[in-house]
Amino acid sequence: MSAGWFRRRFLPGGPLPEPQPAGPRSSPVPYHRPRFLRGSGSSPGAPDASRRPDSRPVRSPARGRTLPWNAGYAEIINAEKSEFNEDQAACGKLCIRRCEFGIEEDQEWLTVCPEEFLTGHYWALFDGHGGPAAAILAANTLHSCLRRQLEAVVEGMMASQPPMHLSGRCVCSSDPQFVEEKGIRAEDLVIGALESAFQECDDVIGRELEASGQVGGCTALVAVSLQGKLYVANAGDSRAILVRRDEIRVLSSEFTPETERQRIQQLAFIYPELLADEFTRLEFPRRLKGDDVGQKVLFRDHHMNGWSYKQVEKSDLKYPLIHGQGRQARLLGTLAVSRGLGDHQLTVLDTNIQLKPFLLAIPQVTVLDVDQLALQEDVVVMATDGLWDVLSNEQVAQLVRSFLTRNREDPHRFSELAKMLIHSTQGKDGAAGEGQVSYDDISVFVIPLHNQGQGSCGH
Amino acid sequence: MSAGWFRRRFLPGGPLPEPQPAGPRSSPVPYHRPRFLRGSGSSPGAPDASRRPDSRPVRSPARGRTLPWNAGYAEIINAEKSEFNEDQAACGKLCIRRCEFGIEEDQEWLTVCPEEFLTGHYWALFDGHGGPAAAILAANTLHSCLRRQLEAVVEGMMASQPPMHLSGRCVCSSDPQFVEEKGIRAEDLVIGALESAFQECDDVIGRELEASGQVGGCTALVAVSLQGKLYVANAGDSRAILVRRDEIRVLSSEFTPETERQRIQQLAFIYPELLADEFTRLEFPRRLKGDDVGQKVLFRDHHMNGWSYKQVEKSDLKYPLIHGQGRQARLLGTLAVSRGLGDHQLTVLDTNIQLKPFLLAIPQVTVLDVDQLALQEDVVVMATDGLWDVLSNEQVAQLVRSFLTRNREDPHRFSELAKMLIHSTQGKDGAAGEGQVSYDDISVFVIPLHNQGQGSCGH
Numbered sequence: 001m002s003a004g005w006f007r008r009r010f011l012p013g014g015p016l017p018e019p020q021p022a023g024p025r026s027s028p029v030p031y032h033r034p035r036f037l038r039g040s041g042s043s044p045g046a047p048d049a050s051r052r053p054d055s056r057p058v059r060s061p062a063r064g065r066t067l068p069w070n071a072g073y074a075e076i077i078n079a080e081k082s083e084f085n086e087d088q089a090a091c092g093k094l095c096i097r098r099c100e101f102g103i104e105e106d107q108e109w110l111t112v113c114p115e116e117f118l119t120g121h122y123w124a125l126f127d128g129h130g131g132p133a134a135a136i137l138a139a140n141t142l143h144s145c146l147r148r149q150l151e152a153v154v155e156g157m158m159a160s161q162p163p164m165h166l167s168g169r170c171v172c173s174s175d176p177q178f179v180e181e182k183g184i185r186a187e188d189l190v191i192g193a194l195e196s197a198f199q200e201c202d203d204v205i206g207r208e209l210e211a212s213g214q215v216g217g218c219t220a221l222v223a224v225s226l227q228g229k230l231y232v233a234n235a236g237d238s239r240a241i242l243v244r245r246d247e248i249r250v251l252s253s254e255f256t257p258e259t260e261r262q263r264i265q266q267l268a269f270i271y272p273e274l275l276a277d278e279f280t281r282l283e284f285p286r287r288l289k290g291d292d293v294g295q296k297v298l299f300r301d302h303h304m305n306g307w308s309y310k311q312v313e314k315s316d317l318k319y320p321l322i323h324g325q326g327r328q329a330r331l332l333g334t335l336a337v338s339r340g341l342g343d344h345q346l347t348v349l350d351t352n353i354q355l356k357p358f359l360l361a362i363p364q365v366t367v368l369d370v371d372q373l374a375l376q377e378d379v380v381v382m383a384t385d386g387l388w389d390v391l392s393n394e395q396v397a398q399l400v401r402s403f404l405t406r407n408r409e410d411p412h413r414f415s416e417l418a419k420m421l422i423h424s425t426q427g428k429d430g431a432a433g434e435g436q437v438s439y440d441d442i443s444v445f446v447i448p449l450h451n452q453g454q455g456s457c458g459h
Numbered sequence: 460m461s462a463g464w465f466r467r468r469f470l471p472g473g474p475l476p477e478p479q480p481a482g483p484r485s486s487p488v489p490y491h492r493p494r495f496l497r498g499s500g501s502s503p504g505a506p507d508a509s510r511r512p513d514s515r516p517v518r519s520p521a522r523g524r525t526l527p528w529n530a531g532y533a534e535i536i537n538a539e540k541s542e543f544n545e546d547q548a549a550c551g552k553l554c555i556r557r558c559e560f561g562i563e564e565d566q567e568w569l570t571v572c573p574e575e576f577l578t579g580h581y582w583a584l585f586d587g588h589g590g591p592a593a594a595i596l597a598a599n600t601l602h603s604c605l606r607r608q609l610e611a612v613v614e615g616m617m618a619s620q621p622p623m624h625l626s627g628r629c630v631c632s633s634d635p636q637f638v639e640e641k642g643i644r645a646e647d648l649v650i651g652a653l654e655s656a657f658q659e660c661d662d663v664i665g666r667e668l669e670a671s672g673q674v675g676g677c678t679a680l681v682a683v684s685l686q687g688k689l690y691v692a693n694a695g696d697s698r699a700i701l702v703r704r705d706e707i708r709v710l711s712s713e714f715t716p717e718t719e720r721q722r723i724q725q726l727a728f729i730y731p732e733l734l735a736d737e738f739t740r741l742e743f744p745r746r747l748k749g750d751d752v753g754q755k756v757l758f759r760d761h762h763m764n765g766w767s768y769k770q771v772e773k774s775d776l777k778y779p780l781i782h783g784q785g786r787q788a789r790l791l792g793t794l795a796v797s798r799g800l801g802d803h804q805l806t807v808l809d810t811n812i813q814l815k816p817f818l819l820a821i822p823q824v825t826v827l828d829v830d831q832l833a834l835q836e837d838v839v840v841m842a843t844d845g846l847w848d849v850l851s852n853e854q855v856a857q858l859v860r861s862f863l864t865r866n867r868e869d870p871h872r873f874s875e876l877a878k879m880l881i882h883s884t885q886g887k888d889g890a891a892g893e894g895q896v897s898y899d900d901i902s903v904f905v906i907p908l909h910n911q912g913q914g915s916c917g918h
Contacts, residue, residue: 007729162757298621305651307643
């Protein structure tokens, strides 16, 4: 990304972007469910036309199909909010090869890897909006981007401290000392690779959507195991937690217009053109009305964590840049998340106001040192927001612990647990409070940490 | 601050700022030590010309002078790094009056307050650079800005939940519900007032420095007690910690080019003009040399928490936006802090490249619920960076606990403790490790929390 890119891309009056050659329009991304659901019982090509909201099927992999680390998976489609299930999932083995300079890659991920240098595993959930296309593209693409980014730095990952120069040629004898002073560790290269992979995947999705004339975006939550560590990268409002016998550890934060208010208001402060005089960047407890003009009301601006009062002017009556509360909070009245992939063409209804400048594709990455955990029956639960809207971390942990205690021997228990968690959001088992029913798409991975190395995708 | 302000102020080619009427140049801010040091033994008007680095005097208030809450204070001037002590301090009683609309204020802070509505206390440390002027202006001004900002919202602070409208006129019957949903509490108004007060004080300092032809900047660390809570606001690299019998709680974070790397790189990404082609925004473990060109070296950009490798181009050889490590880290090769007051005219040596666009005047505010603490011999230690460069939080806590245990009865013990902490940085008492001697200006407040309400400034 070159400096000045931002303005060229988003601001009126700047130099126009290079015209793209108008090739033939490619065909739309076909809808499908994750490959590892093949043979699991219902038609993968289309939603079940006969389903009713109270009888939506919960799907999980066929019993003969083992996911990496014997992870469990289950999903449910929303209650007719959209025609398709906008969630997608992917998992598999990551085979990282050592790259020789100048040698082109031609090998496919998820195939046998005779030249593999380092292997890991990968689990990912994508929660789509505005159509299923972006989530499908992300599920098809992100692991390849990640493999490419990891292969570009894998030599540096093999030492506990990466070398200053990847080729190994030391220009300055004190190079290791500088790396030491900066505290750069091998895991920082994996974090960097995840950040770059999300960005690369977002670029790919942008090109693919444009070429096929489709629209949409998605969140992305990814867990990657490598060299004894589990990396959790999140862009959006899905969530991963570690459930231990006597501890819950939150492995991701949600990125929504509310949690990223200051970053978003800051951008609107620096570039007011992005709001096209249609929105106000200020936050008020509610949308203001004509009667409020002249009064002093609570507000906050981009630099404030606290609140203050301001005298209302007419321009404060515009629609707020971020509006609504909790689940209802929206960016530019349109979007409920502030990070994710896609949405390159998304504009506010009936305007040319773009959402993309306010969105980040970059994930936040947390690292769990699996080798250092005294493993009990530790599991990582990853799920899209539909689960967490209805169940708290504590409720999920409670369900996990009591289920695993009752089902120590069943080899399919993690898949059963994933299904059980989804059933608990449907107002049947009573784990969620009265009336707490989720009508959203929900996808859940349950990853047992003591099964490291067991099972792999594709067989 | 109007939208677009940033570009008008800092970018070439934008519309010029309104010309200011060229009044007569005001006289320079006179140098002085804090008022509460009057009568403490050495000449307050000028540094002691006869001092040697190994015999710098540690100063604290005269024995008859009690600071708010019987707080202790001590300071030491640097080892001839600068002619003046660039640290400044202030403390006093905060008298907040209820403001009637349209009535002009004329009362001075720190005087008797017959109409006071709410009272609190205030302790502040300012660590100057580039001359003592900004720190003196901040010590003279910030409390007035804070009083003004608090008075503007004090009516809203009297309820546990501030009203949507300050005048009390409810436009919409569900207003309280919106305030509730946003979770806005009285303390958020104090946080907002602190944020606005720092910003206002920065504006005042900018005008005063310009009018008097002086330069300089300072960090600001402020503690304010109000309604049973202690608010700690920090912009810069000073630090406050709470020392309890069996716990240390850190009450502030440091803001330096290293801790705010991503914010600073992000701005340079959006506005490359700010670097005038003289600097690179990318971070490398060390400054690159000609021999590095063409090689792949470790780097990170604004969106990265992790590290990656990039092939070095000639433009990467420019001086880095943020360079150096730890104490040596500098913004644009010039400044060791990334937040604070002043520095409005500061440019990179021999260039027109401004520092101010990268600096924030806004503090981070933490709230300590003093009423909820089971008070033992709890004290808050606030000090400029010279102390923390040499003593760790744990070492300070150890010194505090053992000193207070040995000196239970001395009414001046908190002042003696502040002096002792400074002596511990001078390589005599051995609390800091071998060779760990601070040559910097150091100022320390020790605020005992169980003395709430005892003592006040000005007598």
